[in-house]
Ligand SMILES: Nc1ncnc2c1ncn2[C@@H]1O[C@H](COP(=O)(O)OP(=O)(O)OP(=O)(O)O)[C@@H](O)[C@H]1O
Ligand code: SF4
C-alpha cells in the first residue's frame with residue numbers, strides 16, 4: 001500500500017506540472033494572434049465619433065480597461081492573481097460581462113452534450129469490438145469496418161454530413177442551436193422537447209466519431225485475451241463458456257478505461273468542433289466567437305476550463321483504474 | 335472398478351491451421367494405466383507431448399480436432415460424448431490438466447478463491463461462504479501455501495506460488511487422472527523436485543488415482559514414474575518400465591536421447607535431450623515409413639519403404655522399430671551397425687505392411703478434411 005500512495009503522489013505532481021504548463025500556454029497563445037482586439041471592439045463605438053482625438057482617447061481607455069497597456073509578463077501576473085481569487089477577468093466581446101459568468105452559461109450545455117455522448121460512444125465501441133472478436137462473421141467483416149470508416153472521418157466532416165443528410169435533405173432534425181430560437185429556456189415541455197430534438201445531431205455525430213476508435217482497441221484486446229492461457233485452462237477445468245467470455249470481456253475492457261483517459265482530450269476537442277458546426281450553445285461555440293473577436297480573457301478562461309476538466313477526468317480514471325484492475329495495481333506498487 | 339484407470343487406443347488428433355492445413359500432432363498413441371501407476375512422457379520439443387495431454391481430456395476446441403481412437407477412463411469411453419456432458423462430468427473430475435505454462439494459467443483479474451468457486455459452480459457444486467473457505471484453505475495447506483493466497487489476485491503471487499495454486503486448483507475435484515505438462519520447467523532444480531514430490535503426494539493422499547508427467551528433462555523423472563514413454567513425431571516409439579526405458583532403451587531414438595543421462599548424477603540438468611543430430615519431420619506431412627529414419631544411424635533400406643508398427647518385446651515393452659528385438663538389445667547408440675559383417679544388412683523380422691494406397695492427392699494417405 002505504501003508503494004501505491006507514492007505512486008499517486010508522483011502522479012499528482014505530474015498533473016500539477018501539466019496544469020502549470022497548460023496555464024502558461026492558455027494565457028500566451030491567444031495573445032500571440034495577430035491583430036488588435038481593442039481596434040475591432042472600439043471600432044463600433046468610435047464610428048459615431050467624428051473627433052479623432054476623442055476616438056483615440058476612447059481607444060486608450062479600452063486598452064487600459066482591458067489591461068492591455070501593461071507588458072505581457074505583467075498581464076500574466078495580474079491574470080494569475082485574479083485566477084487565485086476565482087476571477088477570470090472580463091470578456092472583451094461582451095464587455096463588461098465577467099468570463100466566469102459566460103462560462104456558467106455555456107458549460108452546462110457542453111457537459112450535458114459531451115459526457116453522455118462520449119460515454120455512449122465508448123461503451124458501444126467496446127461492445128462492438130468484443131462482439132467482432134468473439135463472433136467474427138458479419139460483425140468482424142462488415143459492421144466493424146463500417147464504424148472504423150466512419151470514425152476515421154474528421155469530426156467536422158462527419159458533423160457536416162449528418163447535418164446535410166438529416167437537417168437539409170431529410171429535414172427531420174434542426175440544424176443549429178440548442179433549442180428553438182423562439183423559446184425561452186425553462187422547465188416546460190415545449191422547451192425540453194425542442195432541446196431533445198436539437199440534441200440529436202451533435203450527440204450522434206460525437207457518438208459515431210467515438211465508436212470506431214474504441215472498437216479497434218477493444219477488438220484486438222479481446223482477441224489477445226481469447227488466446228490467453230487462462231482461457232484454455234479454464235476450459236479444461238470445465239468452466240462454462242459463458243463465464244470464460246465474461247473473464248475475457250472484463251480483462252479486455254479494463255485497459256480500455258486507460259484508452260478512454262488517453263483519448264479524452266482528443267475526444268473533447270472533436271466534440272467542441274461538432275458544437276460549433278451545429279452552433280450548439282456550449283463552450284465550443286463560445287471559443288469560436290471569442291477567437292473571432294480576439295477576446296483574450298474569454299479564450300484563456302474557456303481553454304483553461306477544458307484543460308482542468310480533462311486533467312481531472314484523467315486523474316479520476318487513473319485512480320479508479322488502479323482499484324478495479326489488479327494488474328495495474330501491482331504495477332503501480334512497484 | 336475397471337482393470338485400467340485409463341486406456342487409450344490408437345488416439346489420433348490434429349490441428350487445423352488458419353490455412354486449413356492439418357498438423358498430425360498425435361498420430362496413433364495407445365497405452366494403459368492402472369490405478370496408482372504413473373507414466374512419464376519424454377521427447378524433444380514439438381513432438382506432440384502437450385497436444386497429447388490436451389487430447390486425453392477428450393474435449394476438443396479449435397484449432398485441435400479429434401480424428402479417431404478412443405479414451406476410456408475407468409471403464410467409461412469418453413470419446414464421442416456430448417461436450418456439455420463431458421464438461422460437467424469429466425473435465426476436472428475424471429481427468430484434469432496442469433498446463434505447461436502454469437504461471438500464466440490463472441485469470442489475472444480474478445481472486446483465487448473466486449476462481450475456485452467458479453470451478454465448483456461449473457460442476458454444480460454450490461458451497462456456502464464458510465464451506466467454500468474451509469475447503470479452499472484445506473487445499474492451500476495441501477500444497478504448502480499460506481491461506482492468504484486465496485484473497486490475492488494471481489498477479490500478486492510469485493511464479494512458484496502460482497504454480498502451486500494451479501496444482502491445488504487442478505486437483506480440486508479429486509480427478510482420477512492428473513496430467514502435469516512440464517510441471518516444473520520454469521523453476522530451479524530444487525523447486526522442481528519439490529513440485530514433483532507435491533504431485534506424488536496427491537496420489538498418496540488418495541486425491542488423485544493416477545498421474546501422467548510430461549517433460550523434456552528426463553533426469554528429473556526417471557526415478558519418479560513407474561513407466562516411461564518416449565514420444566517422437568506424434569507417436570510413442572518406446573514405452574516400458576522406467577528403469578529399462580532409461581537404462582536399456584530399445585528404440586534407436588530413445589538410445590540417443592538417453593545417452594545424455596546415462597550417467598545420472600547431480601548437476602546433470604544442463605544436458606537437455608538434444609543429443610540426436612537432425613530435426614524431426616514436419617507433422618503436416620509425416621513420412622509413412624519410419625518417422626525417425628532421416629536421423630537414424632541404424633537405418634536399413636527397408637526402413638524407407640514400410641510402415642513401422644508398434645511392436646512388443648518378449649517382456650512386453652513397446653518399440654516402434656523394424657530391427658529385431660535381440661539386435662536392439664545389444665546395440666549401443668555409439669555402435670556402428672555394420673562393424674561386424676561388412677555390407678551385410680540386418681535381417682528384419684517384421685511382417686511387412688505396405689503403404690496405404692496413395693489416392694493421388696498428395697495427402698500421403700491420411701484422412702483429411704475438417
Ligand atoms: N495451435 C496450433 N496450431 C497448429 N499447430 C500446432 C499448434 N500448437 C502446436 N502445434 C504443432 O503441433 C506439434 C506438437 O506441439 P506440442 O506443443 O504438442 O509439442 P510439445 O511436445 O509439447 O513441445 P514442447 O516440449 O516444446 O512443449 C508441433 O509441431 C507444433 O508446431
Ligand atoms: S525402423 Fe529403421 S530407421 Fe526406424 S528407427 Fe528402426 S532402424 Fe532406425
Ligand SMILES: [Mg+2]
Nearest residue numbers: 383384385434
Ligand atoms: Mg509442450
